[in-house]
Amino acid sequence: MTIVENHEFPMARTCPFAPPPAYEEIREEEPVSRVRLPDGEWAWVVSRHEDVRTVLNDRRFSADRQHPDFPQLVKGEAASRRPDEERTLITMDAPEHGPARKAVLGEFTVRRLEALRPRIQEIVDGQIDALLAGPQPGDLVDSLSLPVPSLVICEMLGVPYADHEFFQEHTVKVIKQSTPPEERWAATKAIQGYMADLIAEKEDNPPEDLLGRQIVKLRENGTYRRTALAGMGFLLLVAGHETTANMISLSTVAFLRNPEQLAMIKADPGKTLNAVEEMLRYFTIIDAATARLCVEDIEVGGQLIRAGEGVLALGYSANRDPRAFENPDELDIERGARHHVAFGFGPHQCLGQNLARMELQIVFNTLFRRVPSLELAVDVDELPFKDDANIYGLYQLPVTW
Amino acid sequence: MKIIVDTGKCVGAGQCVLTEPALFDQSKDDGTIIVLNETPDGELAEKAREAAHVCPSQALSLEE
Ligand code: HEM
Ligand code: SF4
Numbered sequence: 244m245t246i247v248e249n250h251e252f253p254m255a256r257t258c259p260f261a262p263p264p265a266y267e268e269i270r271e272e273e274p275v276s277r278v279r280l281p282d283g284e285w286a287w288v289v290s291r292h293e294d295v296r297t298v299l300n301d302r303r304f305s306a307d308r309q310h311p312d313f314p315q316l317v318k319g320e321a322a323s324r325r326p327d328e329e330r331t332l333i334t335m336d337a338p339e340h341g342p343a344r345k346a347v348l349g350e351f352t353v354r355r356l357e358a359l360r361p362r363i364q365e366i367v368d369g370q371i372d373a374l375l376a377g378p379q380p381g382d383l384v385d386s387l388s389l390p391v392p393s394l395v396i397c398e399m400l401g402v403p404y405a406d407h408e409f410f411q412e413h414t415v416k417v418i419k420q421s422t423p424p425e426e427r428w429a430a431t432k433a434i435q436g437y438m439a440d441l442i443a444e445k446e447d448n449p450p451e452d453l454l455g456r457q458i459v460k461l462r463e464n465g466t467y468r469r470t471a472l473a474g475m476g477f478l479l480l481v482a483g484h485e486t487t488a489n490m491i492s493l494s495t496v497a498f499l500r501n502p503e504q505l506a507m508i509k510a511d512p513g514k515t516l517n518a519v520e521e522m523l524r525y526f527t528i529i530d531a532a533t534a535r536l537c538v539e540d541i542e543v544g545g546q547l548i549r550a551g552e553g554v555l556a557l558g559y560s561a562n563r564d565p566r567a568f569e570n571p572d573e574l575d576i577e578r579g580a581r582h583h584v585a586f587g588f589g590p591h592q593c594l595g596q597n598l599a600r601m602e603l604q605i606v607f608n609t610l611f612r613r614v615p616s617l618e619l620a621v622d623v624d625e626l627p628f629k630d631d632a633n634i635y636g637l638y639q640l641p642v643t644w
Numbered sequence: 645m646k647i648i649v650d651t652g653k654c655v656g657a658g659q660c661v662l663t664e665p666a667l668f669d670q671s672k673d674d675g676t677i678i679v680l681n682e683t684p685d686g687e688l689a690e691k692a693r694e695a696a697h698v699c700p701s702q703a704l705s706l707e708e
Contacts, residue, residue, distance in 0.1 A: 300701060348656040348675025353665075355672075581659070581698040592657050592700040 248285050252278040252555065253316070253531065259628045260497070260525070261572060266290060266560040275546035278555070281318040286534070286553035287546070290560040292567035292584070294544040295533075298556040300589030304535035308334045313536045314553030316633060323424060329470050331478040333591065340590060346461060347475060348594070350399070350453050356597050359399070363602060366394045367609050375613075375644070380620035383640040384492055387610070389415070391602060392487035396480055399598075401452025402441065409437065410480070418485040418634075434480065438473040453479075483595045486528060489629070489636025490599070491606050494522040496626065496640065497574060498611065499619055504576045505611060512608045518576035519603045524583035525574050527559035528635040533587050558584045616644045645689045646707040647682050653703040660699060664691035677703065 254263035269276055270290040277285050289298050298304050307313060309326045332343055349355070367387075374386040393414060397407055416422045416430035442454055446469075449455035454476060461467035498505040508515045533556045537548045548554060562583045563571040569578070586593035593599070611617065619626070620641035627638040647667070656675030660668035667688060669678040684692050696704040 345656065345674035345676065349671070349673050351658075352656070352670040352672065352675050353658040353661040354670065586657075586700070588700050590655050590701065592655055597658050597662070 248277045248279040249273070250276075250278045250288075252280055252286070252288065256630060259623070259626070260574075262527075262530070262559040262563055266557065266563070270560050270564060275544045275548075280315060280553075282315050282321070284315065284553070286314040286555055287543075287548055288531075288555045288557055288560075289543060290557050290564075291544060292561040292564040295556045295558060295561035295584055296588045297543055298535060298554055299533060299584070299587055299591070301541065302337055303537060303539040303541045304554060305336050305538045306334055306340075306535060306591055307336055308534075310536055312551055312553065314534050314555060316531060316534065316555075323428075329474040331474045332594070333478060333482070337590070344590070344594065346464075346466075347453075347457065350456070351594055351597060353597055356601055359395075359598075360601060360605070362398060363391075363395055363605050364609070366398070367391055367602075367605050368613075370394075371609060371613055379643045380641040381643075383495060383642050384488065384637060385639075387606070388488040388491040388637075388640070389484070391491065391606060392484050392599075393480075395598070395602060396483055399453045400441075400476055400479065401445070401450055401454050406437070410434070413437075414480060414484050417481055431477075435473055435477050438476045438480075439469055442469055442472055442476070479595070482593075483599065485634055485636065487599050487602055489528050489634060490522065490526065490603055492637040492640045493526050493528070493635070494519075494603065494607065495610070495617075495642075496619065496623065496637070497522060497525065498607070499617065500623065501574055504574065507576060508607060509611055509615075514576060515604050515608050516600065517580070518607070519600055520580040520583065521574065521576045521578060522603070523585035524562045524568070524580040526635065527562045527583070527585045529585070529587075529633075530557055530559040530635070531555040532633050533558055533584075533591075556584075558587070614644045618643050645684060645692060647679050647684070647692055648705045648707060649677055649679055650703045650705075651676055653701045655701040655703070657700045660695040660704060663695040663698060664688065667692060668695065 250265055254265045256263050274291045275287055275289050278288050279285055289295055309324050315321045335343055370387045370390050374381050393411055397410060413430040413434050417427055445455050446458060449458040457472055508518050535554045537552045537554055538550055540549050562585060565571050586596040620643045629636045629638060654676045658670055660677055661670055667681050667684055669680055671678055692706060696706055
C-alpha cells in the first residue's frame with residue numbers, strides 16, 4: 244500500500260473564529276487520515292466527534308508525552324523530553340493515572356468549588372477595578388485574563404500573597420511560545436523549586452489549603468513524596484493559567500461581536516453558564532494537544548491504527564462536527580453544547596474544568612455588568628491572535644470603555 | 645428508570661452533579677460519583693438522561 248499524507252500539520256487558519264478549512268474536508272472525506280508533522284514524521288488525525296471520543300476514552304491510546312515515539316507537534320521538541328523527570332498526571336497512563344488523579348479530585352468537586360465562589364468574585368472585581376483605574380485603551384489580557392486564573396490557583400494552593408508576582412512572572416515565561424527553551428526550562432525549575440520549598444514549609448503543620456490537605460492525605464495512605472506533590476502543584480498552576488486566560492479574552496471578543504447574544508446573558512445571568520459551554524465549544528483552544536500514542540492495534544472509524552503510531556484527536560474538528568452539533572459554525576449560546584470535547588474526554592478530561600467554568604461565568608457576569616460600555620479599541624482583524632501557538636488565544640486585547 | 649453507575653470508569657468530572665444535584669453528588673474523598681436517588685421518575689428521569697449523555701467517561705447508564 245502506498246502511504247499518502249494529503250496534509251501537513253498544523254494546518255493554516257483563514258479566520259480567527261473557525262478551524263482551518265481543511266478540517267471540514269478531512270472530516271467529510273477521510274475522517275481518519277494521515278498528516279505530515281513538522282519534524283517529517285507522520286501521524287493519524289481523527290476528526291469526527293464520535294471517533295475523537297473513542298480515542299480519548301480508550302486505554303489502547305497512551306498519554307505518555309515523554310515516550311520517544313509520542314507525536315511531536317513542535318519540531319525539535321522531542322530532544323527536550325526527559326523520560327526520567329517526575330511524571331505528572333497529564334502524562335500518566337493506567338494503572339498509575341487513576342489513583343494519582345483520585346488523590347486530588349476531592350479538591351475539585353462541584354461543591355468544594357462553590358465555596359470558593361465569593362473569593363473568585365473578589366479577585367475578579369479587584370482586577371476590573373485596576374483596569375478601570377488605568378489608562379485607555381487598556382489591555383484586557385494583562386489586566387484581567389492572565390491575573391485571574393493565576394490569583395485563583397495561588398489562593399487554592401495556599402501561595403502567600405507576597406509571592407504572587409514571582410509566580411506571575413515565571414508562569415508567563417513557561418507558557419509563552421516565544422520564550423527560548425533554556426529560559427523556559429529555568430523558569431520551570433524556579434517554580435518547581437519554589438513549590439517544593441512551599442510544600443516543605445507546610446509539612447510541619449499542614450494548613451487548610453490544597454497542598455496542606457494533600458500532604459495529610461498522601462501521608463495517610465503512605466504515598467507522600469514532596470517532589471511528586473510539587474509536580475502536581477506545578478501542573479495545576481500551568482494547566483489552568485493560559486487556557487482560562489485565552490478563553491476569557493476570546494469569549495470577550497465573541498460577545499462584543501455578537502451583541503444580541505451578549506444582551507441575553509445581561510438580561511439573564513442564569514444563561515451565562517450555557518454561554519460558557521458554547522464558547523468552549525466554539526473556540527476549542529486546545530485542539531491537537533490531545534495527542535496520543537497507540538500502544539495496541541485498534542480500529543477507529545473503520546481505520547486500523549497500529550501500536551507505535553501517533554494520533555491527534557482533533558477536538559476543534561469534533562466540536563464543529565455537524566453529526567454532533569446542528570449548524571456547528573454558528574455561535575449560539577442557547578444550544579446545549581455540553582457534550583463538547585473542549586476539555587478533552589475520558590480519563591484525562593480536564594481536572595480543573597469546573598473551576599474554569601466558574602471563573603469564566605463570574606468574569607462575564609461581572610465584566611459586562613460593571614463595564615457596559617466596553618468596546619474593542621482596534622478592529623477584529625488587527626487583533627494579535629495566537630496563530631503560532633499550541634493553545635489558541637490572544638496576545639493582547641486592547642479595549643476602551 | 646434505574647441509574648447504573650460504573651464507578652471504575654468515573655473520572656470525577658462532576659458533570660452529573662452540575663446537571664442535577666438532587667440526583668448526584670461526588671465523594672469528598674476522591675471526587676467520584678455518588679448516586680443520591682437510583683430510581684428517579686418524571687422530570688428527574690429526564691435529568692438522569694441528560695447526565696448520562698454529558699458524562700465524559702460514559703460511566704452512567706440507564707435501565708428504562
Ligand atoms: C478553559 C480552560 C481550560 C481548558 C480549555 C482546558 C483543557 C484541558 C484539556 C483539553 C485537557 C485534556 C488533555 C489530554 O487529554 O491530554 C486538560 C487536562 C487537564 N487540565 Fe485543563 N483546561 C482548562 C483549565 C484548567 C484549569 C483551571 C486547571 C486547574 C486548575 C486545569 C488542570 C488540568 C489538569 C491537571 C489536566 C490533566 C488531567 C489528567 O491528565 O488527568 N485545566 N485540560
Ligand atoms: S459525570 Fe460521569 S465521570 Fe463525572 S462525576 Fe458524574 S459519573 Fe463521574
